[in-house]
Amino acid sequence: MKIETQLAHAGLCTDRNTGAISTPIHQTATFRHPAVDVSTGYDYSRTINPTRQVLEKVMAELEKGERGFAFASGMAAITAVLMLFASGDHIMVSNDLYGGTYRVLEKSFKQWGLSTTYVNTSRLAEVQEKIIPGKTKAILIESPTNPLMNITDLRKIVSLATENGILTIVDNTFMTPYLQQPLELGVDIVLHSGTKYLGGHNDVLSGIVVTRSSEFSDKIGFIQNSTGAILGPQDSWLMLRGIKTLALRMEKQQQNAGKIVAWLSQNPKVKNVYYPGLPEHPGFEIQSRQSRGFGAMLSFRVQNANLVTKIINRVKIITYAESLGGVETLITYPVKQTHGDIPPEIRAEIGVTEDLIRLSVGIEDVNDLIEDLDQAIGEGEKDI
Ligand SMILES: Cc1ncc(COP(=O)(O)O)c(C=O)c1O
Structure with a gap:
């Protein structure tokens, strides 16, 4: 199926009982269990909500990843990904990047011992030079960068990262999966400010993370549920509605x-x-x-x-x-x-x-x- 069809069909007829064309908004915090030890698969909306679940599945399919996760904003998505790292770890980040990403790294994560080097990720030799063996755990890339539109060769950065056992993360906000699918190029994690092109109408804040393998799906899933910055059902629906015309x-x-x-x-x-x-x-x-x-x-x-x-x-x-x-x-x-x-x-x-x-x-x-x-x-x- 071509991506245009996938987009137009985002959330189509997900409610098998009624055949509703549009995904229902499940505005509920919690779910009734039929009996002790019997579950419908839904228990509490921080963990899983049927409307958000549709959006997360749509995003995983669009980005060709294993699992998608919807957060309350792009910064909440970035924060969840940064929580993969521990005190003493080092990450490399595109030096021309959204100011909020810089702020959360410098003002929050730094105080907990995550160190960051800002580097022009379009210059591979510079990236290689700044890797600290044993400490550098990831490269976080915007391509194109915000606001100077620098381009990083994602295939080359993936091969450099793989050689050094480093994770690659791409903020795909500017491109969306319609124009660029970093997971297909070997990147491990893609994230978005869904507030932007995915939502598309300046009326909803959201963040998306899509993982390529179960290792990171499990970890992000745990962080999403335990820290709780999830996207609400109404906003998940607005995102599905926006994605249709992407x-x-x-x-x-x-x-x-x-x-x-x-x-x-x-x-x-x-x-x-x-x-x-x-x-x-x-x-x-x-x-x-x-x-x-x-x-x-x-x-x-x-x-x-x-x-x-x-x-x-x-x-x-x-x-x-x-x-x-x-x-x-x-x-x-x-x-x-x-x-x-x-x-x-x-x-x-x-x-x-x-x-x-x-x-x-x-x-x-x-x-x-x-x-x-x-x-x-x-x-x-x-x-x-
Ligand atoms: C490239 C990029 N990533 C992340 C963000 C943060 O997203 P949000 O504002 O949805 O928290 C922004 C916001 O402008 C952005 O431009």
């Missing part, structure tokens, strides 16, 4: 993004455009090999940082907000929003500077979006 949304958003990238690349006030679909992007070839597309996230740098505030204040159709992946186009200022918790010197080192703007392109008419950007970027030298 292919359509992704195609349109990606198409719009390509056109905006072409327009921005010609604009004299724009210094650089970061999008892996640009043939001159250093990751273009790798992305073409390991993914089915380039996605709908892009960043650009303007000639003068003073212009950023003006652009953001002037946009009328595009909305200034954090987050990404929804049907509405959002403009984000990484230094003040998503990456505000990363120290300025580290941001400067990786290039997340005051002149950088990130766009999450939606499904609107692309000409409206370009016209909006055009009037916001403005004309004349006075803004430069």
Whole structure:
């Protein structure tokens, strides 16, 4: 079955008793047992809930993994995965990454003895160099990275990790399984902020983890049940509803993004455009090999940082907000929003500077979006 069909059929007719097309929302905390030592398979909704169970199965199938797990947010999913490690362990993480991941590592996990090295995971030699034998337990990768869209060769990183007995974890939020299936490339664990493309409508927070083998399924299952940051039944249903249109949304958003990238690349006030679909992007070839597309996230740098505030204040159709992946186009200022918790010197080192703007392109008419950007970027030298 092709992924478009899988997506459209997410949660279809899961209630065999009624034949309901849409998955029922089982808004219950607990379940009656028919008798002592007799169970329906459901006991308590932190452990298992039929609505969440459908979503988890759908995500496992889409990512071609063994088991899926749905959490209350992307950060709850990341936290559950990080709980696989113990005090004294070391992990390597993409140096250009979502600021919240950096924050949880530095402010929470560090105090419990998990050490982290941030590295440009697109440079294999650097990754190899930073492995601490016996201590490094995992590499956590965003590809493309947030917000600079660096691409890591996932096959190569998997083979390096395997040689060194290290686990690979990919945050697949920007791509979704529609465009990229890291488990197929040998990655061990995939995670998502389901808040983004999977949900797709900026109306639900969620996180997803999918594991490739039973070893990690059992461990994540234990962590999910024992720590309890599960996704509720209503939100699980919203996720199933969003997932059904993922292919359509992704195609349109990606198409719009390509056109905006072409327009921005010609604009004299724009210094650089970061999008892996640009043939001159250093990751273009790798992305073409390991993914089915380039996605709908892009960043650009303007000639003068003073212009950023003006652009953001002037946009009328595009909305200034954090987050990404929804049907509405959002403009984000990484230094003040998503990456505000990363120290300025580290941001400067990786290039997340005051002149950088990130766009999450939606499904609107692309000409409206370009016209909006055009009037916001403005004309004349006075803004430069
Ligand atoms: C790539 C990436 N991973 C994880 C997260 C965290 O997800 P959530 O906001 O759902 O907790 C985000 C949020 O922006 C993100 O962009």
